[in-house]
Amino acid sequence: MPKVSVVIPHYRDLAGLDLCLRALARQTYPAADFEIVVADNNSPEGEAAVAAHVAGRARLVVVGEKGAGPARNGGVALTTGAILAFTDSDCVPEPEWLAEGVAALPAFDFVGGRVTVLVDQPDRMTGAEAFERVFAFDFKTYITKKGFTGAGNLFCTRAVFDQVGGFRAAVSEDVEWSFRARAMGLRLGYAPRAVVGHPARHTWDELWAKWRRVNAETYRLYRERPAGQLKWGLRSLALPLSAVAHTPKVFASDQLTTLTQRFSAVATLFKLRFWRLAHAFHLMRQGRDA
Known part of the structure; x- marks a missing residue:
């Protein structure tokens, strides 16, 4: 072998x-x-x-x-x-x-x-x-x-x-x-x-730390592409809409067993997508890797 x-x-x-x-x-x-x-x-x-x-x-x-x-x-x-x-x-x-x-x-x-x-x-x-x-x-x-x-x-x-x-x-x-x-x-x-x-990340702080890093790393990749700033901005603006589109996935998932879990996941989904939107434009305003 x-x-x-x-x-x-x-x-x-x-x-x-x-x-x-x-x-x-x-x-x-x-x-x-x-x-x-x-x-x-x-x-x-x-x-x-x-x-x-x-x-x-x-x-x-x-x-x-x-x-x-x-x-x-x-x-x-x-x-x-x-x-x-x-x-x-x-x-x-x-x-x-x-x-x-x-x-x-x-x-x-x-x-x-x-x-x-x-x-x-x-x-x-x-x-x-x-x-x-x-x-x-x-x-x-x-x-x-x-x-x-x-x-x-x-x-x-x-x-x-x-x-x-x-x-x-x-x-x-x-x-x-x-x-x-x-x-x-x-x-x-x-x-x-x-x-x-x-x-799984257990707390919001752990989830936030992950996505803060992922957002910054992904932004660096976008900046290297033609029209990368524009594409990053448009992608970021779509984040709240993506939360709406992904909500049915939460209620259809077999990974959750109670309504409390599903509503908790949806609340986290919206909170995270809006936070990512704000952070995305913060990165653009700073013009550096924040």
């Missing part, structure tokens, strides 16, 4: 990293045929603490340049496998994740799998958790309709990675990498049985 290198960027999340490494230890793919590289992004706990945490389970490299993209690149530099499998330190791969991702690759040049949203208490979800259960990590839509995959569940050969080049910093690095790969004529596929779980 081809040797696989699993690359995990990490920053200040030793508990999540422990869960991820435990899940990787349960993979059905032969243990002798895959390696794990943790690329620590200079966590404040220090290299010794991270090294002690991964000892016997993974190789460690410390990457000083900030960002998940540079961390992934630093991890790749330490790998030896013919296939690269990317996930994140807060993800929990299911046992068949590696086997299914590798099995999907021959039909495509790079593939993304499915991501499920994990909550600790499904019967007592917060508004942020209910929103994420419906809308977060929709990799099927990302891949089949939008043309990119997230790097929390990404497979490619080393040859493809070398051809495309590394991930960029300070942008939505997985989106940009996917578009760069597709511009080269490389084929993106969806592997629905290659599954990882990702914890």
